Amino acid sequence: MASSHGTPPVFNNKVISWIDHRLPIFSYIEKEYHTFPTPRNFNYFWNFGAIATVMLVLMIATGVVLATNYTPHVLMAFDSVERIDRDVPQGWLMRDLHMNGASFFFIAVYIHIFRGMYYGSYKAPRELLWILGVVIFLLMMATAFMGYVLPWGQMSFWGATVITNLFSAIPVVGDSIVTWLWGGFSVDNPTLNRFFALHYLLPFVIVAVVALHVVALHVHGSNNPLGIDPKGPQDTVPFHPYYTMKDGFGVVVFLIVFAGFAFFAPDYMGHPDNYVPANPLVTPEHIVPEWYFLPYYAILRAVPDKLGGVIAMFGAIAVLFVLPWLDTSRVRSASFRPIYKWFMLVLVVDVIVLGFCGANPPAGFWIPLSQVATLYYFFHFLVLLPILGKIERPLPLPPSIADAVLKNKAG
Amino acid sequence: MATSGNPAGGHGDPTRRDFLMVATGALGGVGIAATAWPFINNLNPAADTLALASVEVNVAPIQVGQAITVKWRGKPVFIRHRTPEDIKAAESVPMSQLPDPQTDNARVTDSAKKVRPQWLIMIGVCTHLGCVPLGNRPGQDKGPFDGWYCPCHGSAYDTSGRIRQGPAPTNLVIPEYLFLSDALVRIG
Numbered sequence: 195m196a197s198s199h200g201t202p203p204v205f206n207n208k209v210i211s212w213i214d215h216r217l218p219i220f221s222y223i224e225k226e227y228h229t230f231p232t233p234r235n236f237n238y239f240w241n242f243g244a245i246a247t248v249m250l251v252l253m254i255a256t257g258v259v260l261a262t263n264y265t266p267h268v269l270m271a272f273d274s275v276e277r278i279d280r281d282v283p284q285g286w287l288m289r290d291l292h293m294n295g296a297s298f299f300f301i302a303v304y305i306h307i308f309r310g311m312y313y314g315s316y317k318a319p320r321e322l323l324w325i326l327g328v329v330i331f332l333l334m335m336a337t338a339f340m341g342y343v344l345p346w347g348q349m350s351f352w353g354a355t356v357i358t359n360l361f362s363a364i365p366v367v368g369d370s371i372v373t374w375l376w377g378g379f380s381v382d383n384p385t386l387n388r389f390f391a392l393h394y395l396l397p398f399v400i401v402a403v404v405a406l407h408v409v410a411l412h413v414h415g416s417n418n419p420l421g422i423d424p425k426g427p428q429d430t431v432p433f434h435p436y437y438t439m440k441d442g443f444g445v446v447v448f449l450i451v452f453a454g455f456a457f458f459a460p461d462y463m464g465h466p467d468n469y470v471p472a473n474p475l476v477t478p479e480h481i482v483p484e485w486y487f488l489p490y491y492a493i494l495r496a497v498p499d500k501l502g503g504v505i506a507m508f509g510a511i512a513v514l515f516v517l518p519w520l521d522t523s524r525v526r527s528a529s530f531r532p533i534y535k536w537f538m539l540v541l542v543v544d545v546i547v548l549g550f551c552g553a554n555p556p557a558g559f560w561i562p563l564s565q566v567a568t569l570y571y572f573f574h575f576l577v578l579l580p581i582l583g584k585i586e587r588p589l590p591l592p593p594s595i596a597d598a599v600l601k602n603k604a605g
Numbered sequence: 606m607a608t609s610g611n612p613a614g615g616h617g618d619p620t621r622r623d624f625l626m627v628a629t630g631a632l633g634g635v636g637i638a639a640t641a642w643p644f645i646n647n648l649n650p651a652a653d654t655l656a657l658a659s660v661e662v663n664v665a666p667i668q669v670g671q672a673i674t675v676k677w678r679g680k681p682v683f684i685r686h687r688t689p690e691d692i693k694a695a696e697s698v699p700m701s702q703l704p705d706p707q708t709d710n711a712r713v714t715d716s717a718k719k720v721r722p723q724w725l726i727m728i729g730v731c732t733h734l735g736c737v738p739l740g741n742r743p744g745q746d747k748g749p750f751d752g753w754y755c756p757c758h759g760s761a762y763d764t765s766g767r768i769r770q771g772p773a774p775t776n777l778v779i780p781e782y783l784f785l786s787d788a789l790v791r792i793g
Contacts, residue, residue, distance in 0.1 A: 356734040
């Protein structure tokens with residue numbers, strides 16, 4: 195039986211023992227990160243939670259250092275960022291890691307979300323775990339948006355203008371809300387100042403929600419590629435050393451790719467217009483957000499009505515909150531859902547198509563294409579998922595994780 | 606069961622304790638709201654921001670067909686010296702074709718109610734999501750209605766700055782302005 199789990203650990207070191215008796219942090223680590231029984235069949239998709247955590251820590255570390263040299267004032271912000279790049283020791287490194295870190299944090303989180311969707315990790319009893327994840331995603335988007343404003347380039351300024359103006363679509367109180375967000379009549383120094391304060395604050399809120407996410411995760415444990423619950427010790431391995439090693443390996447591979455961009459192509463994912471200082475009188479010909487917002491930007495523009503576009507854009511994220519109840523299938527893993535499996539991949543293509551639509555000017559065939567892709571996005575969640583769960587005939591589930599894994603080995 | 610003085614939770618009449626609980630809770634709620642308000646209101650524009658002066662612009666050098674951009678309250682203001690063709694085009698549009706119906710005359714009247722059709726003065730901020738529309742400088746794309754065109758999301762405005770096509774919900778905003786003389790206009 196799981197004898198290693200449940201009994202309080204005994205520590206030989208007297209100091210550790212003394213502390214643990216008063217503040218059981220060592221027992222906690224032992225229980226949740228060492229002996230914690232984890233399904234034995236994770237694939238590499240299960241690395242991305244750990245990878246995202248590493249990126250969060252990296253963003254906070256580089257961000258704190260950058261903040262010591264940054265000046266949140268409209269007359270000095272742009273120059274202070276250039277100074278970090280050129281004059282501050284290793285400032286270029288901190289900035290490139292932070293800039294590209296944002297992109298790679300989103301890459302990790304998007305893969306993590308895909309994993310959750312493909313393997314049905316949001317289904318009972320993990321609905322709150324999923325919802326906390328969507329909250330983290332929203333907080334990340336707010337943090338990334340405000341961070342992008344700080345260098346006070348043209349894209350910073352006009353991105354801030356467009357996104358804050360989204361709130362003016364709210365009937366009656368919209369304009370007052372926008373003035374309140376700005377602290378003035380346009381995006382200006384009060385806006386930059388408060389965005390800096392919030393950009394520094396929100397990552398720590400994210401840390402708190404990540405902690406809740408992990409607490410919720412450890413109640414029922416991780417889902418796994420088969421989507422069936424472990425039925426006994428033969429189905430699990432202790433978290434350490436098995437998954438500390440596997441996560442560690444994945445983190446290193448991910449960081450190699452990340453470092454490749456940070457060192458050799460630091461501006462590849464950025465936009466050249468942001469190296470032009472902000473000018474409130476000239477809008478760049480073609481405003482685009484950072485790549486990780488492009489699908490949502492395409493949805494915003496696909497609707498030929500201001501309020502409608504804003505509702506569709508926020509709706510695209512809101513629909514994720516209720517995903518556990520939209521999906522009526524009781525089978526978690528797409529491996530056993532012959533139809534859903536393909537539609538899930540179609541959704542991925544659809545979101546990528548939306549991304550391209552968002553990157554291109556709102557003209558020509560991009561308009562109808564983004565409209566079709568937007569419709570399909572909502573169709574997937576609001577129509578397909580509820581119906582598919584009723585009509586799809588899932589494949590037979592294996593009796594246990596061990597059974598499936600060992601049969602795979604043999605065959 | 607329902608003797609008076611029984612704690613809440615029974616089926617009896619509300620007790621003195623119930624009353625105190627509700628009254629304390631309500632007062633606490635009001636207190637929290639009152640304390641929260643300064644924190645929220647703190648983010649509204651400060652007095653110095655509100656006090657941004659009005660600007661006075663000498664429009665005499667602007668030739669017919671030319672337009673200039675001036676900054677007011679951190680935003681661009683377009684001042685266009687319209688040609689007779691511009692004015693005719695703006696005045697001849699039937700109201701039924703306008704998503705936000707407004708006569709051209711109403712858009713060229715200053716705060717002293719004097720109409721100057723040759724001077725169109727408006728805030729150069731797209732009413733969709735706040736970009737600065739193109740068309741105020743020579744050579745820029747004026748869009749399909751020969752007025753202004755917003756490159757961000759494709760809103761097109763006519764020679765009166767009225768929305769004709771695209772996602773913007775309303776016409777370009779006319780600020781409060783007053784011609785102090787034929788050549789000098791005060792905005793704000």
